[in-house]
Amino acid sequence: GENVEQHPSTLSVQEGDSAVIKCTYSDSASNYFPWYKQELGKRPQLIIDIRSNVGEKKDQRIAVTLNKTAKHFSLHITETQPEDSAVYFCAAFGSQGNLIFGKGTKLSVKP
Amino acid sequence: DGGITQSPKYLFRKEGQNVTLSCEQNLNHDAMYWYRQDPGQGLRLIYYSQIVNDFQKGDIAEGYSVSREKKESFPLTVTSAQKNPTAFYLCASSAAGTAAYYGYTFGSGTRLTVV
Numbered sequence: 413g414e415n416v417e418q419h420p421s422t423l424s425v426q427e428g429d430s431a432v433i434k435c436t437y438s439d440s441a442s443n444y445f446p447w448y449k450q451e452l453g454k455r456p457q458l459i460i461d462i463r464s465n466v467g468e469k470k471d472q473r474i475a476v477t478l479n480k481t482a483k484h485f486s487l488h489i490t491e492t493q494p495e496d497s498a499v500y501f502c503a504a505f506g507s508q509g510n511l512i513f514g515k516g517t518k519l520s521v522k523p
Numbered sequence: 524d525g526g527i528t529q530s531p532k533y534l535f536r537k538e539g540q541n542v543t544l545s546c547e548q549n550l551n552h553d554a555m556y557w558y559r560q561d562p563g564q565g566l567r568l569i570y571y572s573q574i575v576n577d578f579q580k581g582d583i584a585e586g587y588s589v590s591r592e593k594k595e596s597f598p599l600t601v602t603s604a605q606k607n608p609t610a611f612y613l614c615a616s617s618a619a620g621t622a623a624y625y626g627y628t629f630g631s632g633t634r635l636t637v638v
Contacts, residue, residue: 421563446626455613455629456566501565503626509573510556510581511627515565 414439414506418514425492426522433517435502436484442512444505445485447476450516451498459500460487492521526550529614529630535638536601536608544599544633546614553618555597556627559583560611569612572597601635609637 415438425431437445443464448456462469462476462485469476473492478485489496499518503511527548536542546555554573558566568581572591586605591597597616601608611634615627 418565444626448626453632455631457629458626461626508579509554510568510571513558513566515563 414442414504414508414512416502416504416512416514418502418517420517421515422518422520424520424522427492427494429492431487431489431492431496431519431521433487433500433502433519434484435486435504435514436482437504437512438483439504439506439512440483441507442504445476445478446503446511447474447487448501448503449498450501456501489519492519494521494523497521527614527616527628527630529612529633531633532631534633534635536635537638539603541600541602542635544601544612544614544635546597546599546630547595548597548616548628548630549595550616550628551594551618552616552628553594554616555591556615556617557581557587557589557597557599558613558615560613560632566613569599608635610635 418435446461449459450456460476462478473490475488499516501516502514506512530545556571557569567583569587570589572578575594578591588600613632614630617627
């Protein structure tokens with residue numbers, strides 16, 4: 413079945429450093445790739461997304477890159493801050509009309 | 524709650540009981556979804572509905588049931604057949620044809636615990 417692999421499962425960085433989270437997907441027909449941030453006990457919030465006709469998208473300190481040939485996409489956070497600490501989920505839009513989520517990455521930013 | 528409301532926030536279930544989790548949205552979205560979240564497991568799809576009076580099983584539908592009698596409402600029943608129901612349950616919605624462009628709007632979740 414359709415699958416999204418996400419790595420790493422945990423990531424610890426020093427404040428000010430960059431963080432990179434990587435995902436691969438199996439369905440070559442997927443054309444939409446959102447990233448969600450979930451703080452402890454709260455709902456996932458969309459932080460950035462990318463569509464298959466674009467290779468890179470930036471929004472201030474966050475960026476997402478997409479390599480359709482290799483079927484992988486990545487989230488890049490620069491100048492990390494303690495408030496960036498959360499669980500991040502990647503997802504791919506599947507052929508059945510729903511999002512397939514990765515298992516999440518717990519990011520810890522140490523002051 | 525961003526137009527999609529889940530209740531209750533916390534729910535306790537005794538062994539052998541059925542419990543129902545509520546999900547209501549006022550976003551006029553056609554599609555609604557239920558996900559289960561366990562630590563380290565990400566979000567797993569239980570059921571989804573693209574239109575009223577129609578729904579499909581997701582990856583882990585066993586032990587759960589849903590109904591979609593109204594566009595605004597998509598309640599999830601956790602039956603006694605679900606042997607390990609303790610988890611965080613998230614409801615989400617999207618406008619028809621837009622999930623592939625704008626993703627989902629999530630509710631704030633219900634934490635279910637078996638006692």
